[in-house]
Amino acid sequence: MNAQPHPLAPELRAVSGRDLAALVASLLLVAAPHAEHSPWWVAMLVLSLYAWRVYLGITRAPLPPLWLLLVLTAAAMGGIWAQYHTIFGRSPGIVLLCLFSGLKLLEMRSHRDATVVAFLCFFLIVTNFFYSQSIPTALVMCVALVAITTTLVGFAAPQRRSQANLRTAGLLLAHAAPAALVLFLLFPRVQGPLWGVPQDAYAGVSGLSDTMSPGNLARLALSDATAFRVEFRGEPPPPQLRYWRGPVLWDFDGRDWRMGPTILSKFTPPVGGDRTYRYSVVLEPHNRNWLFALETAASLPPGARYTEDGQILSRRPVRQRIRYELESVTDAAPETAQDSGALRRALRLPEGFDPRSVALAHEWRDASQSDAAIVARAIDFLRAGRYVYTLEPPRLGVDSVDEFLFDTKAGFCEHFASAFVFLMRAAGVPARVVTGYQGGDVNPVDQIVTVRQSDAHAWAEVYLRGQGWVRVDPTAAAVPGRIASGLARAVPEGEPLPLLMRPQLQWLRSLRYQWEALSYKWNIWVLGYDPQRQRELMSLVGMRDADWRKLTATLFTVLGLFTALLLVWSLRRVVRPDPVQKAWQAFCRKLGARGIERSPFEGPRDYSERAARDLPQARGAIHRIGELYVALRYGAAAPPARIDELKRLVRDLRLS
Secondary structure (H helix, E strand, C coil): CCCCCCCCCHHHCECCHHHHHHHHHHHHHHHHHHHHHCCHHHHHHHHHHHHHHHHHHHHCCCCCCHHHHHHHHHHHHHHHHHHHCCCCCHHHHHHHHHHHHHHHHHCCCEHHHHHHHHHHHHHHHHHHCCCCCCHHHHHHHHHHHHHHHHHHHHHHCCCCCHHHHHHHHHHHHHHHHHHHHHHHHHCCCCCCCCCCCCHHHHCCCCCCCCEECCCHHHHHCCCCCEEEEEEECCCCCCHHHCEEEEEEECEECCCCEECCCCCECCCCCCCCCCEEEEEEEEECCCCCCECCEECCECCCCCCCEEECCCCEECCCCCCCCEEEEEEEEECCCCCCCCCHHHHHHCCCCCCCCCHHHHHHHHHHHHHCCCHHHHHHHHHHHHHCCCCEECCCCCCCCCCHHHHHHHHHCEECHHHHHHHHHHHHHHCCCCEEEEEEEECCEECCCCCCEEEEHHHEEEEEEEEECCCEEEEECHHHHHCCHHHHHCHHHHCCCCCCCCHHHCCCCHHHHHHHHHHHHHHHHHHHHHHCCCHHHHHHHHHHCCCCCCCHHHHHHHHHHHHHHHHHHHHHHHHHHHHCCCHHHHHHHHHHHHHHHCCCCCCCCCCHHHHHHHHHHHCHHHHHHHHHHHHHHHHHHHCCCCCHHHHHHHHHHHHHCCCC
C-alpha cells in the first residue's frame, strides 16, 4: 500500500496543470536565448523534452521509468562530448544545464521536484549574461524573473488566482529591488570578473588581426559590429584626422604581412602639437592586447605598455568591455631618431616576387633626388591609376602586388597599403603597414563617436630623414572619397554593405542613434561600474578613500536599516486588521456587551446561530452579518461594496 502525502505537506502535493504550464513557460523564457549558441540538435532535444512533459501532464499518462531517463542522460552527455570534445567550459556546461532542466521535468512528481526546477531556472538566467549583457537581454531576464517568482508563489497558493500570485511576486521583487540596488552600488568591486571563465568564452570575437592578407579587411568591413566608442571633451576631430592606431605590420612573405616580434619602449610624450584632444574610449572585447588611440597619443592609460612602433598594449588580452582615458595631439614634433635595426627591418622584401613593381620602384629611385620625391611619385602614380575601391576584390595570384597595380586595379585598403609599402621598400625607402580604424560615426544625440568593424583600415608609414615616420594613406590618394565621405560612398553602387550603412535607410539609422545613446549610458553606468567608478560615487557622498572594509561596513549598515524598516512596515500590516476583520470584531463586541461572548474555539457560523437564538428580535441582521463575514473572509477577493455593506450592517445593528 502506497503512503499518501500528508495534507499539511504542500511540498509533496502533486503538480497541477497550471503549475506545470507556468514552469514550462518560465523554462522556455530562460532557455530560448541559448538556442542561438547551441547545436541545432540540442535545441530540438530540449524542446522535445519540454513538450513530452506537457503531453504527459495533459493526458495524465505515467512518467517515464528511471532506466529510460538514465539512457537519455547518457546519450545526451555523449552527444555533447562528441560536439565539444569536453563537458566543461561555458558552452557545453550551459547546454548540459538546459538538457538537465528537461530531464528533471520528466521525473517531476511533486512540488518539491518542481521547486528544484524553478531554482534551476534562476541559475539559467545568470548563464544568459555569459553571452550578452545588453539591455534587451536584461529586460527579457527581468520578465523571466517575474515569471519564475510567480510560479513559486503559485506552488504555495494553489487555489489563488494567477493575477493575485503575480501581484504577490511583484511585491516580493519590489521589496528586493532596493537591497539589490544597494548591493550593486556598495559591494566591493574587483578589477575583472569575479571568477575565472573558461577559454571558450572568448571564442568568436571578431576584430583586427596580427596578420594582413588581400581580402581579410574587406571581409571585416562587412561587419556593422561596434569596435569601440569614444567620448571627447569638446568637439571631436574632423574625419580626416580620425586615424585610430592599432597593430603595426613589418614582415612580408610575398602575400601576407605580419607583426613580427614586439619591442617595448619607454613612453615619451610628444613635443608641441597644434591641438590636444582629451577623450575616453569604451573598448569592446577583442581578445587581443591592443588599445586603440587617436594618432598621436600624448598619454597612456594606467598599466598600459608602449612599443617602439607606437602601439599601446594592455597587459592582458581585452576579454571584457573596458574604459580608459587618453590624450592625443596633432602635428607634433617628429621623432627623427630611429634605431638602424628598425630601418633595416623596414626595408626587407622577399626575393622573386612582383618583378614589375620592383622595376617601377627602381625607376623612381634612379629619377628622384630624395626619398620624399619617391613618395610623391608613388602618390601621383596611384592618383592617376584609376583604381577602384571595392569590398569584393578579385582573387590575386602569387605576384599579388603586380596583379593589383597593373592588372585588376581593384581592391580594398589593404591592397593599397600593401602595394605602397612594397614599392617604397623596393625603392629603398623604409616603410611599414599600420592597421587600425579610420573615421567613426558621430551620434547626433550625445556626440559619441562610434567606431565599427566596418571602419577597419590600413595605411602606410614611411621614414624620411628629418621628419621621422610620416603617415601616408594610399587609399586616400587613390580614392579620396573613402576618407572624406566614408565607406558607403566610396564603394561602387550595388556592392553589399552592412544594413544600416545603406543610404536609403536614414530613418532606421535615426532609431539606431537613439538606441546607441541609451546603450552607451548602460555600458558606462551599469556594465562599466568598476572600482574607479565606485570610488568616484563614494567620494560624492563624502566617503573618501573607500576601501573594501569601509564599503563592507557601509553595505551591512544600509542593509540592516533597510531590513529594520521593512520589518516595521510588515508588522504594521500584521497588527492592523483588515476592514472585514475590524467589522467582525465590532460585531463581537456588541454581542459581548449583551452577555453573548464568543468562545475561542467557536467559528463565525456557529457563533451567529447561537446569538440569533438568544436575540430573536435581531435574528435576520445577525444571520446576514455572519453569512457576509464568512463569504468575505474565506471566499474570493472581497469587492469594496460588500465590505461597505458589512460595515453598515454592524453599525446599524440594534440589540435592545
